[in-house]
Amino acid sequence: MEKFEPKIIAFLCNWCSYAGADLAGVSRFQYPPHVRVIRVPCSGRVNPLFVLKALYEGADGVLVSGCHPGDCHYQSGNYYARRRLEVFKKLLDFVGLNPARFKMAWISASEGAQFAQLIREFTAEVKEAGPNQEFVREKADLVRFLNENR
Amino acid sequence: MLFLKLARKKLLEALKEFPEYSFYTPKKEGERVLLKETSPDGLPEDLRFERSTASAKELLFPQAETMFYFLRYKPSQKPVLDEGKRLILGLRPCDAHGIQALEANFLKVEPIDPYFKRRRENTLLVTVACLEFEDNCFCDSLGSGPDRLNGADAIIYDLNDAVGVLSNNEIISQRLKDYAFQIQEVRGEDEVEKGSLPQRTVEPLPILSPEEYLSLILEEKLWDKISSTCLGCASCTYLCPTCYCFDIQDINYGPAGKRIRTYDSCMFNLYTLEASGHNPRPTLKERWRQRFLHKFSYIPYLHGILGCTGCGRCIEVCPAGIDMREVIKDVAKFPR
Amino acid sequence: MRTDDLILKCQEAFREKELDLFLGFERSSSGFLKPAVFTSLESLEKISWDPSASLNLATFIPRFKGKKVGIIAPGCVSRSLVILINEGQVSRDRLTVVGVPCQGLIERKKLGDLKGVRFLDSQNGKFTLQRGGQIVELPLEDYLSESCLDCDHSGPVLYDYLIEGSSRKNPSGNLEKRVKALVELSPGKRLLYFKKEAEKCIRCYACRQACPMCYCESCFVESSEPRWLTAVPEVADNLIWLLTRVYHLAGRCVQCGSCARACPEGVDLMSLLAWANQSVSELFQYQPGLEIGEKPALGEYRLEDPDFFWGGGLTEGKKCCS
Numbered sequence: 001m002e003k004f005e006p007k008i009i010a011f012l013c014n015w016c017s018y019a020g021a022d023l024a025g026v027s028r029f030q031y032p033p034h035v036r037v038i039r040v041p042c043s044g045r046v047n048p049l050f051v052l053k054a055l056y057e058g059a060d061g062v063l064v065s066g067c068h069p070g071d072c073h074y075q076s077g078n079y080y081a082r083r084r085l086e087v088f089k090k091l092l093d094f095v096g097l098n099p100a101r102f103k104m105a106w107i108s109a110s111e112g113a114q115f116a117q118l119i120r121e122f123t124a125e126v127k128e129a130g131p132n133q134e135f136v137r138e139k140a141d142l143v144r145f146l147n148e149n150r
Numbered sequence: 151m152l153f154l155k156l157a158r159k160k161l162l163e164a165l166k167e168f169p170e171y172s173f174y175t176p177k178k179e180g181e182r183v184l185l186k187e188t189s190p191d192g193l194p195e196d197l198r199f200e201r202s203t204a205s206a207k208e209l210l211f212p213q214a215e216t217m218f219y220f221l222r223y224k225p226s227q228k229p230v231l232d233e234g235k236r237l238i239l240g241l242r243p244c245d246a247h248g249i250q251a252l253e254a255n256f257l258k259v260e261p262i263d264p265y266f267k268r269r270r271e272n273t274l275l276v277t278v279a280c281l282e283f284e285d286n287c288f289c290d291s292l293g294s295g296p297d298r299l300n301g302a303d304a305i306i307y308d309l310n311d312a313v314g315v316l317s318n319n320e321i322i323s324q325r326l327k328d329y330a331f332q333i334q335e336v337r338g339e340d341e342v343e344k345g346s347l348p349q350r351t352v353e354p355l356p357i358l359s360p361e362e363y364l365s366l367i368l369e370e371k372l373w374d375k376i377s378s379t380c381l382g383c384a385s386c387t388y389l390c391p392t393c394y395c396f397d398i399q400d401i402n403y404g405p406a407g408k409r410i411r412t413y414d415s416c417m418f419n420l421y422t423l424e425a426s427g428h429n430p431r432p433t434l435k436e437r438w439r440q441r442f443l444h445k446f447s448y449i450p451y452l453h454g455i456l457g458c459t460g461c462g463r464c465i466e467v468c469p470a471g472i473d474m475r476e477v478i479k480d481v482a483k484f485p486r
Numbered sequence: 487m488r489t490d491d492l493i494l495k496c497q498e499a500f501r502e503k504e505l506d507l508f509l510g511f512e513r514s515s516s517g518f519l520k521p522a523v524f525t526s527l528e529s530l531e532k533i534s535w536d537p538s539a540s541l542n543l544a545t546f547i548p549r550f551k552g553k554k555v556g557i558i559a560p561g562c563v564s565r566s567l568v569i570l571i572n573e574g575q576v577s578r579d580r581l582t583v584v585g586v587p588c589q590g591l592i593e594r595k596k597l598g599d600l601k602g603v604r605f606l607d608s609q610n611g612k613f614t615l616q617r618g619g620q621i622v623e624l625p626l627e628d629y630l631s632e633s634c635l636d637c638d639h640s641g642p643v644l645y646d647y648l649i650e651g652s653s654r655k656n657p658s659g660n661l662e663k664r665v666k667a668l669v670e671l672s673p674g675k676r677l678l679y680f681k682k683e684a685e686k687c688i689r690c691y692a693c694r695q696a697c698p699m700c701y702c703e704s705c706f707v708e709s710s711e712p713r714w715l716t717a718v719p720e721v722a723d724n725l726i727w728l729l730t731r732v733y734h735l736a737g738r739c740v741q742c743g744s745c746a747r748a749c750p751e752g753v754d755l756m757s758l759l760a761w762a763n764q765s766v767s768e769l770f771q772y773q774p775g776l777e778i779g780e781k782p783a784l785g786e787y788r789l790e791d792p793d794f795f796w797g798g799g800l801t802e803g804k805k806c807c808s
Contacts, residue, residue, distance in 0.1 A: 048733055049706060049714050052726050056715070069793065079787035083770065086794055087736050087784065090765040091729060094669070094758070096677025105796035118796055134677055137722045142403035145219045149406070181595055181752055203750075213688065214718040285516075285603060285617075379521040381545070381695035385750045388690050401716055412717040415690075420708045469696050469748030470541060471520030 006060035006126045008035040010119075011050060013043045013078075016067035016108045023112030031116040032123040035063070042066060044077030048088040051102060055135040061126035065105040065118070078106075100129040152323040153342045154315045154330035158195060161306070161313050165190040167325040171237040171274065174209060176202040185209055185238065197278050197306060197313070199240030201287075205391035205463060206245040209238060210269045211252060213388070214412045217265065217398070222405040231268040241277045243295035243305065244287065244459040248391025249275060250301030254453035255394050274322060277302040282348045286462030288475055291355035294459050297344050309345045316342055355475055356482035357456075363447035365486055367439065372484045376477055377438035379470045384415035386464035392445065392457050395421070416440050442477065487587050487651030489534055492558070496584055497530050499556050499647050503582045508556035509543045511535055517605035517616075518594070521546070533558070537592050537613060537626060538605045542566055542744035544698035548575050555581055560588030561653065562633075562742035564642040565775030566698040569738055572780055575701055585645030587653040589626060590634030591743070595752050597629060632756050633743025636661040643776055661741075665760050680758075684724040686751040689717065693755060694731060696748035699738050706730060732758040737766035737783030740775045 012018040018039050024031065040046055043066025051062045064085060072078045085104050093099050103122050107115050156164070165173070168190075175193065177186045182203040218227045253270065256263040280296035289295030299305045304317035312331075316339065317323045327333065336342055366372060387393040397414035400407050414421055417438075422431045431437050449457030458474070465473050500508055510533040511519035519539040523546070524530045535558055543557055544566035555576075559567060564583060570576050592613065597603070600622070606614040608626065615622045627635075634640075640653035668676055691707070694700040706714055707727060714730075715723040732755070739759045746755045766772050769792055772783040 049726075049730055052729065053712070053714055056722055056726060065796075068797070069789070076787060079789070079791070080784075082791055082793060082795065083787050084784050086769060086792070087762065087765050088733055089794075091733055091736070091758075091762055093673070094676065094761045095680040095725070095729065096673040096675070098673060103796060104794070106798050111797075114797065121796075135722055135725060137716075138720050139403050141216070142219070142401070142406050142408060145408070146221075146404060146406040149221055149224075181598070214720075378523040379546070381541075381692065381748075383692035383695040383748070384690040385688075385692045385748075388688055389750070397717060399713075399716055401718075410716070410718060412719075418691075418708075419704075467692075467750040469692050469750075471514050471516075471518060473515055473520075476515055 004127060004131060006034050006123065006131075007058065008061040008063060008119075008123065008126060009054040009059045010035050010037045010063040010065065011040050011043075011046050012037055012107075013045075013066040013073075014039055014041050015073040016071060017043075017065035017105075017115070019109035020065075020107040020111045020115040023109065024115040025112075027112045029112055029116035031119040034123050034126075035119055042072065042074055042077035043081035043085075044072075044074070044079075046081060046085070048084065051088070051092075052135065055097075055101065055132060056137050058132065058136050060129070060132045061101050061103070061122060063103050063105065063118075063122055065107045068106040068108055071108060097134050098129045100125040101132060101134075151316065151318045151336050151338065153334040153336045154317070154323065154326050155309070155312050155332040155343075156315065156326065156330050157312055160329040161197075161315070161326075162190070162193055162195065164326050164329040165193070165237075168237050168274070171235045174236055174238040175240040176200050193239070197240065197308070198281070199278065201242055201284060201461070202245075203463075204389050205248050205461065206238060206241050206275070207248055207252060207391050207394075209236065210249060210273060211256075211266055211394060214410055215265060217409045217411055219406065219408045222407070229264050231265065233268070233272065235272045237274045237276065239276045239278075241275060241302065242280055242461070243277050243298045243300055243302070244289045244461040245391055246275055246277045246300035246302035246305075247289075247294040247298070247455070247459040248301075248461070250455055251392040251449060251453070251457055251459070252394055253301055254449070254455060258453065274304075274319065275302040276322070277305045279305055279307045279344060280348055281308060281346070283350060284462055286465040287460055288355055288462065289460035290350050292357060292456050292458060292460045294456065297339055297347050299339055305339075307342070307344045309343060314343055314345070355478045357446075357478070358482060360447040360451040362486060363443060363481070364451075366481065366484060367443060369484060370435065372481065373435045373439040373442075376442070376472075376480060377434040380417070380434045380438060380472060381470050382417050382419070382434050382437070383469065384413070384417055385467045385469065387415040387417055387441070388413055389463045389467055391459050391461055391463070392449070416444070442481070446478075446481075487535070487649050492535055492584075492586065492649055493531055493533055495647050495649055496524075496533050496556065496558065497527050499582050499584055500524075500527055500530060503554065503556065503646075505556045505582060506553040507550065508533070509546055510558045511539045511543075516603075535586050536608045537589055537630070538608065539591055540594065540744070540747045541696055542698050542742045544570060545696055545700075545744065547581075547698065548701040551576075553580070556584065557581070558584045558586050559642050559645065560586050561637065561639040561641050561643065562588075562740050563698075564644040565639060565740040566742065568644055568775040568778055569699065569740070569782070570701075571778055573782065578778070583642070583645045583647070585642030585648040587649065587651030588634075588637075588640045589652075590630040590637065590640070590654045591747070592626070592629050593631035593743075593747055595747075596631075631743045631747055632661055633741050633746065636741070636760075639740075639776075644778070661756055661760050662764075665757050665764065668757060668761075680725065680728075681721050683754045684721050684728055686753050687719060687724040687728065688751055689719045689724065689727060690750065692748040692750060693745035693753075696744045697735070698742075698744070699735055700731070728753070728755070728758065732762050735759060736762035737770070737772055738774050739763055
């Protein structure tokens with residue numbers, strides 16, 4: 001069997017977590033390459049539908065990260081995100097989504113090392129969870145058609 | 151048109167003459183009655199089936215179907231046609247009426263719908279004349295049942311010790327011939343023996359002509375009253391045997407994609423919403439007017455048959471308890 | 487509660503408050519109550535209220551913006567009204583509420599083969615149906631909808647006029663137990679269960695339309711840019727629909743059961759809604775629709791809210807579905 005290389009989507013807030021990821025890069029901290037970053041203005045911008053859509057389109061793991069409580073560029077965006085995403089995560093767990101697939105984190109602009117650590121941990125968890133078969137959309141017929149017509 | 155009389159047992163035996171067809175009958179599953187594939191061996195000898203929760207339309211015009219696949223820059227619009235041969239047994243005459251209305255829309259006017267056409271060609275519809283009315287149905291008022299052939303390929307009548315099969319379909323009459331003890335050439339339902347039919351005690355509903363209904367199109371008060379408690383969901387239109395509106399979407403995967411069509415409903419805001427943001431049917435009043443007049447004026451005017459079959463499914467599922475029979479009465483009562 | 491009292495009280499409200507219209511129920515030809523909009527004193531003589539009703543009337547309120555509306559409200563409807571007021575969908579001074587006692591509402595899907603039968607009457611914990619010349623008497627308790635069996639606010643919490651009478655007491659706790667049983671299953675089994683439920687959905691959106699809290703003029707399912715899900719009723723798409731609707735209702739749902747009764751396919755919406763509400767109430771000590779002026783649970787925050795984020799305070803000891 002082919003080795004499983006997970007696809008991970010990370011929604012990172014522009015002011016802290018994205019800068020933290022950048023710092024991890026310039027500091028040459030090593031972390032696995034499976035994560036695709038989408039920059040959002042604030043963790044409060046993350047509509048839970050983003051998470052569902054990512055899983056639906058075939059992501060194996062989704063990460064949302066923003067500024068630590070108290071550090072939000074917009075004063076309170078991350079406090080709203082904290083409430084909303086917690087309830088959302090509970091709901092996903094309840095319907096039986098593997099809890100390893102969705103993670104929320106606080107990463108500040110100075111936490112490059114922690115960002116690398118987070119991605120290492122999360123990637124390992126998602127790898128253990130295996131390919132996403134829970135919420136992914138039905139596309140077998142399209143894949144077949146594409147292979148036949150290449 | 152042939153009328154064949156068969157012994158009960160012979161009819162079930164004769165089903166083996168249709169080896170290339172898969173059999174579908176209404177089957178109870180939990181609270182719902184589904185149209186499911188079954189083996190021809192396990193059929194009830196009395197040929198009594200329950201009315202399916204969704205109408206027979208789902209087998210000929212499913213809620214979602216793929217029309218064709220395509221590649222970016224290389225469109226190949228070869229339609230994906232359903233080649234499965236089906237014999238659907240145990241439908242009701244009202245279901246057959248529904249299929250007739252779909253045929254009028256999909257097959258009688260250009261452009262002819264290749265998907266529906268192929269399915270219809272591959273399907274044999276066999277109905278059973280109703281022995282009793284359901285609580286919510288009213289086909290007798292509309293002339294679409296309980297003993298009419300309508301759009302079916304054959305209808306079975308219960309003649310106590312035997313069954314009568316009236317068919318206008320070559321395949322069915324040819325293959326049943328050897329099993330029948332009596333064969334008769336007839337012109338229609340009125341010339342054949344039908345056994346006992348259900349009797350209705352309540353007064354038939356007043357049905358007006360398409361032109362009379364059309365004359366009410368500007369009566370805002372009437373449509374306002376009818377639609378006042380409608381929720382604007384689509385449970386009635388999805389389950390209606392004659393509602394055929396669909397929406398088209400593309401689903402992509404890399405450079406490949408497929409075009410699908412799914413049911414749409416005139417009760418939705420999105421149905422008529424234009425790109426500019428303007429909606430010519432902004433409230434439920436206009437949407438109800440459209441739904442009612444489409445069934446009782448436009449379809450009869452264009453195709454000569456009523457767009458309502460009287461099956462009563464919309465009455466059964468409506469979460470707001472709107473009763474089509476009361477609506478028909480209210481409309482007829484309204485001063486013209 | 488006598489119907490005469492109800493009619494007189496509603497007429498009194500209509501006259502005194504100079505209402506434009508009144509939302510209530512009237513008897514349909516099948517004997518079950520159906521929602522009706524009354525626009526005159528005389529028409530109010532037809533108003534009625536008993537367990538054969540099904541919809542939450544508050545779902546009609548956003549339709550009559552700017553009008554002076556009267557409404558009959560048992561517990562759940564009054565709580566929905568509180569939320570609608572809090573969320574700015576209706577102003578309190580344009581709303582006149584006639585509180586009614588409630589014994590619970592019948593789930594017609596439980597009636598099985600009797601569902602097309604004529605409803606006659608309901609008294610003393612029983613109701614009667616008529617088929618042909620036959621009269622059947624059934625115990626109300628066996629046919630109430632799940633949400634009503636579990637109701638802990640059967641009497642109105644907000645009213646201008648009140649009809650005296652006894653409301654259902656002793657919530658059964660069945661729904662809570664069912665949710666608990668689901669939580670105890672393995673995630674794989676839960677997923678299988680909810681996929682099976684999602685399979686039934688035909689996406690008619692009757693649940694959304696029957697829900698007083700789903701008042702958005704344009705719903706996320708109708709968005710074409712971005713298109714969150716396709717219109718094909720496949721499991722993954724249906725799950726996105728069900729989950730997002732439930733999530734939007736977390737901490738706003740009063741568990742009236744209007745959506746579950748409206749669903750033509752009998753999808754298990756109540757366990758999801760109950761779980762979402764339970765999560766919100768456990769995390770933020772919040773009960774929806776009890777207090778005017780309160781903000782929705784997910785529309786506000788407190789500094790001391792529990793923090794389960796990686797890198798936050800409470801990461802340790804966190805368990806799924808605990």
